[in-house]
Amino acid sequence: MKAYLFTLLLAAGSLTSIAQDSLAVDTTTVKESSKAKKSIKVVGVEIGKSKSDSIRKPSSKFSFQLTFSRIDLGLATFLDRGSYTLSEENSFLENQQFKTNNFGFEFLQTGYRFNSYFKIYLAAGLDWNHIRLKRDITILPDEPKISYKEEDIDFKKNRFSSNYLRIPLSFQFRSKDDGRGNKVYFVAGPEVGFLITGKTKQVSKEMGKVKFKDDFNFNPFRYGAFARAGYNGVGFYVKYYANDVFADNQGLTKDFKNLNFGLTVGF
Structure with missing residues (x-):
């Protein structure tokens, strides 16, 4: 848990750096017959000329990149047939709520920006x-x-x-810059996940530290929806998975679902 918090703070610091394009300005004097005329060139395009005299190459609206964003750190909880109270069958999963956590991030994304305020992107990441x-x-x-x-x-x-390997499809809305140059973000969409592994970790005086990996009957495929909202790269998230935590006919009851919520960094 301490390692997750350190990663989150480190990522938050790196996400605040802003890249700026430098513009080269060159002032020249052009003489035509007996008259002197001043013109200013900005990035090679001369101001004052007609549009047909200058050619601007539009930037691509598509993007594909490695990333380290949508870093989630929050609480994991469960809905047992619509109730936060676990049934007798699932009482073995009674947990320490503030030590039952969700952590995840995204490392790859590709998308299309329609305009300054709306973008769609597909991403891939990990979720625990x-x-x-x-x-x-x-x-x-x-x-x-x-x-x-x-x-x-x-x-x-x-x-x-x-x-899980998580694959969200995100619909991102953002505001205009405010007086400080920051934006308000809202992102929502569907998400699917593919089980990588399950794991137990036990620490005791009698046995020391014991770890074991298995699928532990977790659902190999999960699907749900998420939403994020924030300002200047920091905000809140909520994720709900519509199918059961455990695979079909491998849980002790049906309608046992997962709900996560907490802080997020990076939009």
């Missing part, structure tokens, strides 16, 4: 949910359904995690 379990249990791998066993161990840390 870390569930800090309250109960002293072990989630079992290689089971046909999500399963666990009670342990006679006092775990100092008992974490159950999932890691």
Whole structure:
């Protein structure tokens, strides 16, 4: 968790740098017959000439780039048949809410800007949910359904995690610059995810540190929607996944869904 906060602060600092294009201004004096005439050239285009005399190459509205943005750090929570209270079947996932977190970022994007205020882009990134379990249990791998066993161990840390490749389609709206040169952003759209791995991490006096990777019956494919709003590159996000946390017929109940929300950096 400390490493995530350090990454978030480092990214926030790097995102505040602004690149500016330099314009070369050249003042020349041109003599025509007996009259002297002054003209000013800006980036090779002479002011005062007709439009047909100067040719400007329009910049492309398409973009494709590596990036490090939409850095999310927030809380992960669950809706059990529409309720924030877990049912008896899912009570094994009772967690320490403020240590059950969501972290993610995007590293690749391609898009099209229609104008100064509206852009559509498709991105790819990584997304983690870390569930800090309250109960002293072990989630079992290689089971046909999500399963666990009670342990006679006092775990100092008992974490159950999932890691997804996230692919959002974003519709971005932004305002004009304000007096400080900053903008208000609103971004929303659908998102799909593909499971990379599940993981358990347990720390105890009896066993030391134990880690294990498996799919742990997590849904191999998830889909949902997200929204982000902010100012000057910093804001809030919310993400909701419409299908179940666990794969079909591998959860203990149906209609068990994931909701994440928190702070975001970079638009």
